[in-house]
Amino acid sequence: MTIAASDCERCRPGLVAQPVNAASSLAYVGVGGALARRAGRGRRSERALAWATVAVGLGSVAYHGPGGRLGQRTHDASLLATLGLLVVADIELLRHGREVPPAVLAAVVAGAVAGSAPARSMEVQALAGVAAGAAEVARVLRHPPGTHGPWARRAELPMFAVGAIAHVLGRTGGPLCRPDSRWQPHALWHVLTAATLHLRATDTP
Numbered sequence: 001m002t003i004a005a006s007d008c009e010r011c012r013p014g015l016v017a018q019p020v021n022a023a024s025s026l027a028y029v030g031v032g033g034a035l036a037r038r039a040g041r042g043r044r045s046e047r048a049l050a051w052a053t054v055a056v057g058l059g060s061v062a063y064h065g066p067g068g069r070l071g072q073r074t075h076d077a078s079l080l081a082t083l084g085l086l087v088v089a090d091i092e093l094l095r096h097g098r099e100v101p102p103a104v105l106a107a108v109v110a111g112a113v114a115g116s117a118p119a120r121s122m123e124v125q126a127l128a129g130v131a132a133g134a135a136e137v138a139r140v141l142r143h144p145p146g147t148h149g150p151w152a153r154r155a156e157l158p159m160f161a162v163g164a165i166a167h168v169l170g171r172t173g174g175p176l177c178r179p180d181s182r183w184q185p186h187a188l189w190h191v192l193t194a195a196t197l198h199l200r201a202t203d204t205p
Contacts (some may be wrong), residue, residue: 003068003069004017004018004021004063004071004170005065005070005172006171006172007021007064007170007171007184007186008170008172008174008177008178008179008184008185008186009021009064009184009186009187010175010179010180011067011141011178013199015065015066016064016065016066017064017065017066017067018064018065018184020182020184020187021060021064021186021187021190022060022061022064022065023187024184024186024187024188024190024191025057025058025060025061025063025064025146026057026058026061027057027190027191027194027195028053028054028056028057028060028190028194028197029054029057029058030057030194031053031194031195031197031198032050032051032052032054032055032056032057032197033050033054034198034201035049035050035053035197035198035201036051036054038050038201040046043089043092043097043099044079044099044102044105045085045088045092045100045105046089046201046204047087048085048105048109049082049086049089052078052081052085052109053082053194053197055078055081055082056075056078056079056082056203057194058074058078058079058166059074059075059076059077059079060070060075060076060118060138060190061140062074062076063075069118072118072121073116073117073118076114076115076116076121076125077112077113077115077116077170079112079125079128080112080115080116080121080124080125080128081108081109081112081113082156083128083129083131083132084108084109084111084112084128084131084132085105085108085109086129086132086135086136087128087135088100088104088105088108090136090138090139091116091135093204094138094139094142094143094179095137098162107194109190112143115128115156124176130140136156136200139159140153143204145203152199152200152202152203153199153203154198154200156196156200156203158164159192159195159196159199160196162188162192163188163189163191163192163193163196164189165187166185166186166188166189166192167186167189169185170184170186170189172187196200
């Protein structure tokens with residue numbers, strides 16, 4: 001059973017139900033790999049965030065590919081882990097780089113797995129999204145930009161906003177939804193949010 005039908009693209013029979021949305025999910029894998037290389041031996045939270053971003057890409061491929069309950073759970077758990085780790089990474093920046101104990105990172109991941117249960121996943125995603133958004137706003141307002149920060153910081157919000165609009169208006173039944181098109185709004189959401197994470201890394205000293 002495919003569950004990604006709300007993301008507009010027509011679900012096809014076979015291993016990959018939504019090829020455009022599945023292919024665009026690989027943007028997270030590419031960006032996550034780049035973030036992992038950039039993080040190097042830096043703060044644990046940034047390394048964990050990088051690998052969680054890779055996991056989001058793989059989980060999204062599973063969700064838009066074979067689909068089913070396992071695909072949904074993998075997608076939701078990796079998404080929640082990424083949002084939670086983003087909050088932790090931003091808090092550390094606001095604490096002048098002081099790292100949280102490893103147990104905190106483990107608790108975030110464990111909480112993401114627990115929160116991805118279908119009965120409560122949407123509500124937990126909403127709360128995690130608000131927390132991540134608030135953490136990002138606090139980072140932008142209170143933390144100095146990196147070497148390339150000025151241009152990256154100016155681009156972050158518009159890029160995310162365009163992706164969010166595409167995501168909302170491109171849902172199944174929405175004004176931008178074209179189920180058989182090769183240009184899917186949800187795919188644009190994938191690419192632009194992955195790019196936003198890359199800009200965040202560029203903006204972070």
